[in-house]
Amino acid sequence: MAVMTRWLDPDEQRTWRAFLTASRALMDTLDRELQRDAGMPHAYYEILVRLSEAPDRRLRMSELADATGSSRSRLSHAAARLEAAGWIRREDCPTDRRGQLAVLTDAGFATLAAAAPGHVAGVRRHLFDALSPAQVDQLRRISETLADHLTGSRPN
Amino acid sequence: MAVMTRWLDPDEQRTWRAFLTASRALMDTLDRELQRDAGMPHAYYEILVRLSEAPDRRLRMSELADATGSSRSRLSHAAARLEAAGWIRREDCPTDRRGQLAVLTDAGFATLAAAAPGHVAGVRRHLFDALSPAQVDQLRRISETLADHLTGSRPN
DNA sequence: CGCCTGTCGTTGAACGCTCAACCAAAACGC
């Protein structure tokens, strides 16, 4: 094939590196805060959030995996940890004998409720406070476009 | 204290979740591509890139850590792996006996040169191709603002 | 000089994620 590579031009280069720096710094900061204040990584927090929003606070493992954008394996390992911590419990799915339901326990809900205010404050402080309303809007459109682009077409 | 939490309004909520989904999907995709095509995670690729751009292809460990936005510990572990792979080598710093220099080997440079076109194509395909020029500009400004905000003030 | 503090980098344990392999049950095909 030997197709000539089209490199990033200086603007793209700058954009790409700034994005890398910013998103990594943001996620690292929030992750550390959550670990310090709630004793869990951000990924686990998200799992609890999704469960708390679901009817009866329960969700099929695969739906939960999709909702949190994680692989089934990752979710399975995470669920094991969350169950050991007493924050969720597993139930057999009544309609599909292969299936499992993850259920948020009261202890899990309480932990989440305790962690949420601090985390929201962090998101606000580290993200929204730094941006103008117009930028927030731009970021939303950009992110939604990218999310569609990346998950819509799965060329891999 | 008992200060009332200011929750995210629906727009902020939407923005935050879209950002999480998009940035995670983007980084996961690029990471998988790089692992598949070059046998290294994105973080290691970045280390090699920074070294390749440095004078004499060598950098102090701590400068390299700053440049890649990683902790010293992380870089130290990474350097051990990269050295085992033959892509970098360590040298004692001549001016500071505590210091170490990471040096990109010829093999490391060759590996990087082989991996770069595919990776750049991935960045283009998954990020820039999906956005308008105006959006790229917006993303650059947003990212630079956030990077400043996060690394400038280190409240933690 | 001699102490004292800060910086440079490494180490090992604990943890989370990925990948491939796997079992069980469902859905499909004839």
Next chain:
DNA sequence: GCGTTTTGGTTGAGCGTTCAACGACAGGCG
């Protein structure tokens, strides 16, 4: 119905990151 394929979920090994602790050296400061 019976074999085949697909889907749901788990498992274990290997890898990368974090965190805390550490040893070694540098840079003040008296």
